[in-house]
Amino acid sequence: xxxxxxxxxxxxxxxxxxxxxxxxxxxxxxxxxxxxxxxxxxxxxxxxxxxxxxxxxxxxxxxxxxxxxxxxxxxxxxxx
Amino acid sequence: xxxxxxxxxxxxxxxxxxxxxxxxxxxxxxxxxxxxxxxxxxxxxxxxxxxxxxxxxxxxxxxxxxxxxxxxxxxxxxxxxxxxxxxxxxxxxxxxxxxxxxxxxxxxxxxxxxxxxxxxxxxxxxxxxxxxxxxxxxxxxxxxxxxxxxxxxxxxxxxxxxxxxxxxxxxxxxxxxxxxxxxxxxx
Numbered sequence: 001x002x003x004x005x006x007x008x009x010x011x012x013x014x015x016x017x018x019x020x021x022x023x024x025x026x027x028x029x030x031x032x033x034x035x036x037x038x039x040x041x042x043x044x045x046x047x048x049x050x051x052x053x054x055x056x057x058x059x060x061x062x063x064x065x066x067x068x069x070x071x072x073x074x075x076x077x078x079x080x
Numbered sequence: 081x082x083x084x085x086x087x088x089x090x091x092x093x094x095x096x097x098x099x100x101x102x103x104x105x106x107x108x109x110x111x112x113x114x115x116x117x118x119x120x121x122x123x124x125x126x127x128x129x130x131x132x133x134x135x136x137x138x139x140x141x142x143x144x145x146x147x148x149x150x151x152x153x154x155x156x157x158x159x160x161x162x163x164x165x166x167x168x169x170x171x172x173x174x175x176x177x178x179x180x181x182x183x184x185x186x187x188x189x190x191x192x193x194x195x196x197x198x199x200x201x202x203x204x205x206x207x208x209x210x211x212x213x214x215x216x217x218x219x220x221x222x223x224x225x226x227x228x229x230x231x232x233x234x235x236x237x238x239x240x241x242x243x244x245x246x247x248x249x250x251x252x253x254x255x256x257x258x259x260x261x262x263x264x265x266x267x
Contacts, residue, residue, distance in 0.1 A: 009257075048189060048260050052209070052213075055113050058116055058122075060179050061179075068130050069104060071130055073097070075134050077097055079134070
């Protein structure tokens with residue numbers, strides 16, 4: 001039976017997310033070897049997904065963060 | 081969920097307000113990251129954080145399934161951040177604000193190692209990345225934020241957004257494609 005794998009673009013996303021089936025991983029590996037464009041696309045998406053993690057590292061002004069925490073505790077004590 | 085968090089939830093249910101500080105500490109960074117990714121503005125992200133914790137506190141007595149607590153808190157934060165964005169009614173909000181990306185955080189989209197990685201270039205890329213995420217339609221942006229930024233699984237994102245995993249997958253792939261297209265000049 002022929003192997004049914006998603007489109008190359010779909011395989012790029014599934015590969016990044018660790019969801020590509022074992023059979024399709026083999027097909028994808030051959031594609032990466034044979035097609036530099038797919039290899040480039042995979043690298044670009046991988047870097048993009050990594051770059052998005054920067055949102056987790058944003059720093060807030062400490063005084064504003066403190067004020068926000070204090071405001072939460074004040075609100076819950078008033079609401080109680 | 082950590083046992084410390086479980087204990088804190090239990091104590092909050094019994095009326096111990098100080099125990100809520102443990103819940104704030106556990107979720108503060110994740111809520112701010114989600115809100116900031118959706119809104120691109122730190123004042124609004126801090127507003128989302130305050131309102132989320134207040135709403136969660138008010139509902140804490142009704143929480144029966146403590147395993148679903150994380151999902152509940154992230155759902156409140158996500159929905160409120162989207163509400164804030166909708167309330168802008170087209171009003172432009174600056175993406176350049178007081179929240180900063182520490183200099184130690186590397187962001188690179190190009191594999192051209194010969195290109196100078198100057199501070200100016202990094203800031204330009206960071207602003208373009210924020211703008212690209214902000215330009216996505218709500219469902220695509222929320223999916224990208226919860227999956228690629230917060231790191232939730234597709235199943236968890238589906239539960240938060242009340243949609244099947246197939247929808248999460250397709251929204252995620254479209255969102256990534258659009259963001260990548262907007263950042264083409266940096267790749």
